[in-house]
Amino acid sequence: MAAQRRRTLFKPCIDLHDGQVKQIVGGTLSDAPESLKTNFVATKPPAYYAELYKQHGLEGGHVIMLGKGNTEAAKQALAAWPGGLQVGGGITDQNCLEWIEAGASKVIVTSFLFPDGKFSAERLEKVSRLVGKERLVIDVSCRRRDDRWFVAMDKWQRITEMEVCKESLDMLSNYCSEFLIHAADVEGLCQGIDEDLVEKLGEWVTIPATYAGGAKSVGDLELVDILSDGKVDLTYGSSLDIFGGSLVKFDELVAYNTAARRAAQQ
Template sequence: MLLLDSRKRLVKTRRFSEEVYIGDPFNVVRILNEKEVDEICVLDINASVEERRSDLGFIAELASECFMPLSYGGGIKSVADAAPIFAAGVEKVVLGRASSDSVTVRALADSYGSQAVAACIDCRRVDNHWRVAFDRGRTLTNTDPVTQAIAVEQAGAGEIILQNIDRDGAQNGYDAGLVSSVSEAVTVPVVALGGAGDLSHLAEGLRMGASAVASGSAFVFIGRLRAVLITYPSSQDVNELFKKSGAAS
């Protein structure tokens, strides 16, 4: 999971703040190409907050550098917003706030297929209850992530990215209760995000019921001082990861 700031730099956050610069997006994509990464998801984390349109030239150039499927999110509110992004070479769009609008989700799914539409559900615990949040966690709703997940699946989303704001950048593992409850509530793939710091955490996420696991910190930081080092497990490590999780590779 790669995060773009307003200047199109790649950053990594903690609890959706404390941004740390990790590199130029094109250089990082080239490194990940060499490491044979399965898929990349790039999120413009400020697009919705700043009400910016997507930079189609930038997206097209980024897509041309990717040897793997590219998902893109940030400020997408409609089919009209998504159409040029797909035309630029992106295979899947990621919806944040717009995922709460069932009409928009359905229109995108009808136009491009459910497999091309992912809903990112950001959530945090408030008074011991999970609440869905938008706008980089600034806007809290009264909706819980299980209810939101069911709603986006019914609207036509083909994938759910479940993001735990409280564990973002913490590198201490996923929240088992959150991942399990949402994964059990829907039939579409759930991608766990927020908390992974090493391969053992990724295996745990799969055992919790997630269909897939994602991370930023596990692939860009090394050591307790969080030195920036772009890395990715080898095919052998990935196969071992699936064995440990009990999932099929």
């Protein structure tokens, strides 16, 4: 009997800014507060969302600290579901083990790997050695330049020299167990995913990967599944009802995951 192919799943997120759960238009995130466009600011604490995801068995979600002032909020989320969430944003060789001890299942790194915008193999090797490959996620969030994508760091405002392509992902996958890819140009806009990028990721990735940016309907899960041949998972933000959105219901995503997992077991 042929093995059932992997299916795209919904992966949840908790984005933190100034200690609160928020949904932000990715391209507006910078050190200039007046340029920031925020779609949603939660009245509930981070732990509420962590507990909600735990209740529905939504493993592999990520907590992202967007800038300073989010440490305590992130620790509250991790404490609500120890071992159930990944954490990223300001992760370095100096604090990566502290976050594992605080309850993170994995740590997510980006900017630390690119001092002065240039990739450092030495830094990658060091953080991978410290936490172990299985507990490291590399965030290759990117911005599009014509028909290519380049890793973006420092709140997605600084474009690095690393192109997101098969060669770079193959190299990075030697040191981590998963990728997180925000398409920063469409993040928070609810105007659709970057289909070209998702299709390419399906061709390139050899380890689990989660795409974020622009998802606006439950049908986007099927779309990502088709485009990536089930190799890429999808996260939702501003379009989701638990984040003030009106386009996607959280319960529908939970139901989709349940059905997808059941199909995979048949």
